[in-house]
């Protein structure tokens with residue numbers, strides 16, 4: 001994978017596959033602290049201790065289409081390659097939290113990529129899941145939540161093309177202001 005947003009897409013897909021009704025994507029980015037931290041939290045089915053201890057091993061997967069699971073091990077490698085770190089906690093029946101910390105100015109750090117498109121892809125692909133995206137950049141904060149959007153939609157589907165296109169614009173603009 002060439003962009004962090006593609007890792008995020010993959011990791012959040014694990015959450016929706018695990019039956020999560022709420023997925024939170026937090027990006028805490030600081031040039032001052034030279035760090036970019038991505039945290040993905042879900043309330044899906046979780047994993048037991050034994051499975052969790054082996055889950056970043058590429059040969060651990062519950063998928064049946066191929067024998068190796070790749071998402072978590074690739075994400076872990078991408079973080080560690082920069083001199084950063086990776087962690088995962090999970091509780092059966094409660095949910096899972098994945099954290100990857102990257103050294104911001106490492107030449108091995110992949111660019112973040114297009115977070116607006118990534119969130120729109122996720123939202124459009126899983127109507128029954130709510131998504132919260134928070135992005136902090138050196139103390140400035142942007143937040144987007146489908147919970148809030150649904151409140152004002154008044155019955156219009158959040159996955160309709162018009163709404164998804166609006167969400168894309170809203171997130172792009174918000175991030176643009178963050179990086180200004």
Ligand SMILES: Nc1ncnc2c1ncn2[C@@H]1O[C@H](COP(=O)(O)OP(=O)(O)O)[C@@H](O)[C@H]1O
Pocket residue numbers: 010011014015018042044045046047055060061062063068069070071072073095096
């Ligand atoms: N958020 C999650 N909640 C529950 N189980 C998960 C979660 N993330 C990963 N898993 C479990 O870990 C396995 C490995 O995940 P991953 O490395 O992304 O590979 P893959 O999705 O290809 O199987 C998954 O098959 C799934 O069983």
Ligand SMILES: [Mg+2]
Pocket residue numbers: 010011013014070071072
């Ligand atoms: Mg996966």
